[in-house]
Amino acid sequence: MDLIPDDQQQQISELAASYLENELPLSRLHVPAVAGASRATRRAFAEMGWLSMALPEDSGGAGLGLVEEALIFREIGRVVGPTAPLPIILSAKIADAGGLAGLRDQLVTGAGAAALAIAEAPLTADDGGVSGMARIYDVEDAACILVEVGNEAFLLDPAGADLSPLPWLDPGTPVARIDLAGLRVLARAPAATTRRNGALLTAAMLVGLSEGAIAMIREYAGIRETFGRKIGAYQAVRHPIAEGAARSEHAKALLYFAALAMIENRADVDLQVRSAKVIAHRAATRNADINIQLHGGIGITDDLPAHHFMKRALMLSPWFGSRKEHLDALLHEPLSTI
Amino acid sequence: MDLSYTPEDVAFRHHARAWLTANVPTQHRPAAVKAGAAFDMAWQRKLYEGGWAGVNWPKEFGGLGLSAVRTLIWWEECERVGAPGYERTTIALTHAGPTLITRGTEEQKAFHLPKILRGEALWCQGFSEPGAGSDLAALKTRGTVDGDYLVVNGQKTWTSGAATAQYQELLIRTEAGSERHKGLTWIICDMSLPGIEVRPIKTMMGESDINATFYDDVRIPLANVVGKVGEGWSVAMSTLAFERGNTFLRDQISLSGKVERAIDLARNTITPNGKPAIADLEIARKLAEVKADALGLRAMAVANVSNIDRNGAPGPEGSMVKLLVSQVNKQLNEAVAEVLGQPFLDYAGTKESGPWTFDYMWGWVLTIAGGATEIQKEIIADRVLGLPRSR
Numbered sequence: 001m002d003l004i005p006d007d008q009q010q011q012i013s014e015l016a017a018s019y020l021e022n023e024l025p026l027s028r029l030h031v032p033a034v035a036g037a038s039r040a041t042r043r044a045f046a047e048m049g050w051l052s053m054a055l056p057e058d059s060g061g062a063g064l065g066l067v068e069e070a071l072i073f074r075e076i077g078r079v080v081g082p083t084a085p086l087p088i089i090l091s092a093k094i095a096d097a098g099g100l101a102g103l104r105d106q107l108v109t110g111a112g113a114a115a116l117a118i119a120e121a122p123l124t125a126d127d128g129g130v131s132g133m134a135r136i137y138d139v140e141d142a143a144c145i146l147v148e149v150g151n152e153a154f155l156l157d158p159a160g161a162d163l164s165p166l167p168w169l170d171p172g173t174p175v176a177r178i179d180l181a182g183l184r185v186l187a188r189a190p191a192a193t194t195r196r197n198g199a200l201l202t203a204a205m206l207v208g209l210s211e212g213a214i215a216m217i218r219e220y221a222g223i224r225e226t227f228g229r230k231i232g233a234y235q236a237v238r239h240p241i242a243e244g245a246a247r248s249e250h251a252k253a254l255l256y257f258a259a260l261a262m263i264e265n266r267a268d269v270d271l272q273v274r275s276a277k278v279i280a281h282r283a284a285t286r287n288a289d290i291n292i293q294l295h296g297g298i299g300i301t302d303d304l305p306a307h308h309f310m311k312r313a314l315m316l317s318p319w320f321g322s323r324k325e326h327l328d329a330l331l332h333e334p335l336s337t338i
Numbered sequence: 339m340d341l342s343y344t345p346e347d348v349a350f351r352h353h354a355r356a357w358l359t360a361n362v363p364t365q366h367r368p369a370a371v372k373a374g375a376a377f378d379m380a381w382q383r384k385l386y387e388g389g390w391a392g393v394n395w396p397k398e399f400g401g402l403g404l405s406a407v408r409t410l411i412w413w414e415e416c417e418r419v420g421a422p423g424y425e426r427t428t429i430a431l432t433h434a435g436p437t438l439i440t441r442g443t444e445e446q447k448a449f450h451l452p453k454i455l456r457g458e459a460l461w462c463q464g465f466s467e468p469g470a471g472s473d474l475a476a477l478k479t480r481g482t483v484d485g486d487y488l489v490v491n492g493q494k495t496w497t498s499g500a501a502t503a504q505y506q507e508l509l510i511r512t513e514a515g516s517e518r519h520k521g522l523t524w525i526i527c528d529m530s531l532p533g534i535e536v537r538p539i540k541t542m543m544g545e546s547d548i549n550a551t552f553y554d555d556v557r558i559p560l561a562n563v564v565g566k567v568g569e570g571w572s573v574a575m576s577t578l579a580f581e582r583g584n585t586f587l588r589d590q591i592s593l594s595g596k597v598e599r600a601i602d603l604a605r606n607t608i609t610p611n612g613k614p615a616i617a618d619l620e621i622a623r624k625l626a627e628v629k630a631d632a633l634g635l636r637a638m639a640v641a642n643v644s645n646i647d648r649n650g651a652p653g654p655e656g657s658m659v660k661l662l663v664s665q666v667n668k669q670l671n672e673a674v675a676e677v678l679g680q681p682f683l684d685y686a687g688t689k690e691s692g693p694w695t696f697d698y699m700w701g702w703v704l705t706i707a708g709g710a711t712e713i714q715k716e717i718i719a720d721r722v723l724g725l726p727r728s729r
Contacts, residue, residue: 001343001407003641004648009339067339218723232725235712241725242718246658249641250634253655257637260341275630327626331616335598 003256005071012068016075019048024079026216029305033171038140039110041082046110051088059096060108066197066259070204074255077208077284078215080308083173083316084138086201087116090194091146094155098187103144103155112143115158117180118318125149130156131181137319139163139176144186146194153194157184170315172308196262196269198320199277203258206280206316207251213284213291213309214244220295237294244287251276251283268336274326281323284313341640343411350408354415357388362419369688371538371547375460375502378426382457391455392431399439399447400455406643413588417595423588426499430454430461432585434507436577437524441565446526450505462503464494464527464551465574471496472713474509475518475571479553481510481525483560483567488512488525490533490556496707500536500549503529508558509570522570526562533557543699544687585708586659590639593632593663597670601625603694604677615677624673631666635659654722661714664704671698 005013023044045051053068055061062068069089076085088107091114095104106112116137123132130149136142142163145156161183165174218241221232231237258276261269288310292299299306317323343351361384367377385391394409395401404412416423424431435454438447453459470477479492490510500506506527513521529536533556538546565573604616604625615621638655645653674694675682685692705711719725 001341001347001410001640002339002644002648003341003637004644004653005339218725221725230726232719233728235716235728238719238723238725238728239712239715241723242715243661245654245718245723246661249655249658250631250638250662253637253641254630254634256339257341257633257640260339264341266341272633275633278627278630279634324623327623327630330630331601331622331626335594 003253003260005067005256009067009071012064013071013075016050016072017078020075020079020081024081026079026212026305026308029080029172029308030302038082038084042084042088042113042141043110045082045085046108051085051110052092052108054089055092055096055104055108059101060105066200066262067256069197069201070255070259073201073204074208074211074252077205077312078212080172080209080212080305080312082138083205083312084113084140086198086205086319087114087138087146089201090114090153090198091144091155093197094146094153094187094189094194095144097189098155100155100187103186106143113138113141114155115139115142115145115163115176116319117145117147117156119147120177123147123149123180125152125154129181129183129185130154131179133177133179136161136163136176136178137173137315139165139174145180145183147180148191148195151191153189153191154185155187156180157186159184170308170311172312173315195320196273199273199326200255200258200262202316202319203251203255203273203277203280206277206284206313207248207255209309209313209316210244210248210251210280210283210287213287213306214241214248216306216309217241217244217291217294231294240290240294244283244290247283247286251280254279266336268333271330271333271336274321274330274333277321278323278326278330281313281317284316285310288313343407347407347411351411351415354390354412355418357390358415358419358421361388362421366690367422367425369545369690371501371545374547375426375499378422378424379457379460381422382427382431382455384457386456391457392435395431395435395455396439399435399451406646410587410591410639410643413591417588417591426460426502427454427457429463429499429503429507430459430505433463433577434461434505437507437564437573440576441524441573443561443564445561446564450526459504460499460502461505461507462497462499462529464497464506464508466496467493468495472710474574475522477509477511477522479508479510480514481512481523481558482514483512484557486560487557488523488560488563488567490527490553490558492553494551494553495539495549497536497549497551498547498707500529500551501538501547505529506551507564509574512567512570519571521568522574523567524564524570524573525558526564527556527558528562531556531558541699542702543689543696544685545689586663587639587642589663589667589704590635590659593666593670594629594636596667597625597629597632600670600674600677601629603674607677607679609679615679618676621673621676624669624676628666628670628673631662631669635663635666638662654718657714657717657722660709661711661718664701664711667697667704668701671701674698 052061053064057063092107117134120133163176254276258272261272392401397403481488508527512523533554535552607615685695689696
């Protein structure tokens, strides 16, 4: 019984944190993205093995697990890093299990990416494929589109689909909107594992966002002065920050527990994973609010990256189950006996 | 990281479960003050005789010296069979005893620790005063040295269990003109001494197990001072790490069970529109959210025991648990009030007459006693986040 990262996991976390801090500092967010930057980032992530961590070694992976994935996504969330690795990792696992070695290798080397489709209206699937309107996230360089329909996860071939990005609230994630009808099916698999894995890693990003937002306002509260004092000395400022930090610890502990519940295939795995996403999402949105509000006027400007935490948390809300969907399901999940 | 238990831990769990199942009291804890205290002492005596007293006290002082993980297992098994919690033995077992272990003399330890473990002595806490609650260092109750005695005059308040405790951990100002944390002394006060008057304070729950305690020339032997005269503040703070690690473990574990009982209640309560309360989406989602919250608190309990066993001290989560547990508990109580509707108001002044209603009001005890929510936030801001000091 141990919920603290071991030495190797701690090292993975720290290496990721220092890399991301150097390569993707928050200050990058208020200058226009350099063309090709996200492609280079994807390749860099691939080189570090982040896109293939949990694949078996003979599939080119590192044979690590969900905890390590969650640790990396928590760090990516902390810097409002790219969401693209999430559908890539999930799609690579489906491709690997489905014998699509070519697609898998394209994904894990960063040569191509995977887009994520989330239904805008009920999606249907039959032998011919999937149809229905969906938002397609992370469309850049997509080699496949990952979509859940009922109890199945599909990888679709984006060839012929119009994936030109729409104007969109979160500039870090290019998004299109299409009808999935007519796209060729590359692979199909039971959805349960993909859905849990996706909800877990989304929760991990949200935990990172909640922590990153609090880190940002904590730093500012120690520098900014009003009425002759550092604002962090005012209880109207320090108390919401303290609550936010507690919210992050709460969400983080549940995230780790859920990851282990998945690994150990506990009977309450769905209850844990659903709860982890609900709590992480609430922590991310509330802490993003605190970060903007307590910065005062500068908080609503584009000179400050505070708004990106809020936009990203909003954007991740429907990923792998909305709050309402998870709440309605987890209410009736039996509490696992101790 | 893992969620599995070692075979030894599993064996310990089964051993604890077997004993608890055979020995858990069949009657509920009585609501009356004296009968309740007698019940708590009898349970402590039973724990002692069964070899389960002082689960997380060091072995050399008569405890079991359990690791944090096993302490968690112990509380999980207690929760499973509905065994009594600390109740009136709380101060003795989680505060006074550990303080004596850390700072007491050999004589003090030899006399008091076995009494606590055997259920022969209850303790109460004489810290808060009418003018010193959250701001404990503002306390004014005086102690004046007179030969081998400290002569105490003043008033303490919110003294839970004062009417039934044999001893009190009493924090007083012993240096005339001293301020704040200086000049204080922590002394063992025998509650049967002449000059002590205990007056019950009736609470909004209708019960009266908290008290105002008055001291009129109470002569306490100097041999009862723990630490040295004037070192009272550091003695009072010496068990902080102990408290952060353990005091809320049972609450963290029991919250999930309480949420499930509330969900059952919502399934079985027909509201005025003829439908079960659970059919109301707003109620259902509130309950679902506290269910998720409670799971998060349980995960934090595991993180807490992991940190204690790995590093010898709780991590940041140790300072955050009370804030979160007491807040989630309040949210649960609010949901239950909505579930029950008008019958929620049926209450005759005792816990038995309306357990959910009692718990609703008890919610404020949890967010105020033992460091109010606002003080918890100060602790996090100061000690965990290192924000600029507010005072």
